[in-house]
Amino acid sequence: MSPRPAPPQVDRAAASRAAVAARRARAAVKQSIATRNRSAREVAETAWAEPDSPEAGLRVRELLGSIPGLGPTRVARIMGALGIADSKRTGGLGVRQRTALRDWLTAREGGETTSTLVVLAGPTAVGKGTVSAYIREHYPEIHLSVSATTRAPRPGEIDGVHYFFVSDDEFDRMIAEGELLEWATVHNSYRYGTPRPPIDAALTAGKRVLLEIDLQGARQVREAMPEAKLVFLLPPTWEELVRRLIGRGTESPEEQARRLETAKVELAAQDEFDHRVVNTDVAVAAREVVELTS
Numbered sequence: 001m002s003p004r005p006a007p008p009q010v011d012r013a014a015a016s017r018a019a020v021a022a023r024r025a026r027a028a029v030k031q032s033i034a035t036r037n038r039s040a041r042e043v044a045e046t047a048w049a050e051p052d053s054p055e056a057g058l059r060v061r062e063l064l065g066s067i068p069g070l071g072p073t074r075v076a077r078i079m080g081a082l083g084i085a086d087s088k089r090t091g092g093l094g095v096r097q098r099t100a101l102r103d104w105l106t107a108r109e110g111g112e113t114t115s116t117l118v119v120l121a122g123p124t125a126v127g128k129g130t131v132s133a134y135i136r137e138h139y140p141e142i143h144l145s146v147s148a149t150t151r152a153p154r155p156g157e158i159d160g161v162h163y164f165f166v167s168d169d170e171f172d173r174m175i176a177e178g179e180l181l182e183w184a185t186v187h188n189s190y191r192y193g194t195p196r197p198p199i200d201a202a203l204t205a206g207k208r209v210l211l212e213i214d215l216q217g218a219r220q221v222r223e224a225m226p227e228a229k230l231v232f233l234l235p236p237t238w239e240e241l242v243r244r245l246i247g248r249g250t251e252s253p254e255e256q257a258r259r260l261e262t263a264k265v266e267l268a269a270q271d272e273f274d275h276r277v278v279n280t281d282v283a284v285a286a287r288e289v290v291e292l293t294s
């Protein structure tokens, strides 16, 4: 039997010095992005051209996190939308991920990512649904979020257009798997929530996004995405709100009374919002909301 070859000698001290040097080099790259000496796209291009460079060893989350104005939450959201796992290094991205990241960085450099998230909330029967429907029809450039709900469809409502109508089990699954940006039980009856992936994808693509949700949901979005603009829709008068609720005729007198009590509490929260729009005329209110998405 021939003797086994001797295992290669590991020079631990040299390996440790190399690791420290590589870490310092990566920190210098991050610093150069933070101080705007180099753009993140230039750094990424170097990473792809030179696989042994410090740029290639930089994690994508570090690359994006070095861009002024991008915090960890937004970085995680962008990476999710680009389909890049949290641990990925820039040099280790596949062709499709490189293309997605390059396009995103290029768009950002060109100032194309002026995406905005606007949340429209307000008391029952103020006209949130009516104003949103008007925006869906007249402003196709606005990405209107389609919520998931456990309530049954009303006549004329289409699954995937007005809501995703889901079972209680499916809604539980969406919560458990972190698929909802926010969710709430509305009017003490059914659950409603905003699916997160379409919002991330639309914002990453630089679109203007509108959510029409209740006050509890608006507060959760403010926590999760402080950059969102919160818009409160107001009735011209309290009497008109009552008229709209009763005129709609979709709730029993007991339910109407309960909603009006909640409406008083919701109206008292209007100062938490960044903007207020009075819904006297649907087309005018819709235009004002759309202008706030720019």
Ligand SMILES: Nc1ncnc2c1ncn2[C@@H]1O[C@H](COP(=O)(O)OP(=O)(O)OP(=O)(O)O)[C@@H](O)[C@H]1O
Pocket (backbone or CB within 6 Å): 122, 123, 124, 125, 126, 127, 128, 129, 130, 131, 244, 245, 247, 248, 279, 280, 281, 282
């Ligand atoms: N500007 C307006 N002028 C007159 N009526 C309006 C106006 N906007 C909405 N309405 C009417 O008010 C009623 C309530 O509107 P809508 O259902 O859109 O309210 P909502 O805020 O979505 O209510 P909820 O939160 O209870 O679902 C409807 O009958 C609608 O046609």
Ligand SMILES: Nc1nc2c(ncn2[C@@H]2O[C@H](COP(=O)(O)O)[C@@H](O)[C@H]2O)c(=O)[nH]1
Pocket (backbone or CB within 6 Å): 124, 128, 129, 147, 148, 151, 182, 183, 184, 186, 192, 193, 194, 212, 213, 214, 215, 216, 217, 218
């Ligand atoms: N928190 C959330 N609230 C939502 C969402 N989608 C809709 N809503 C609100 O529910 C009520 C009732 O709506 P209806 O269509 O059943 O009349 C209304 O106030 C909506 O604003 C959501 O995703 N999250």
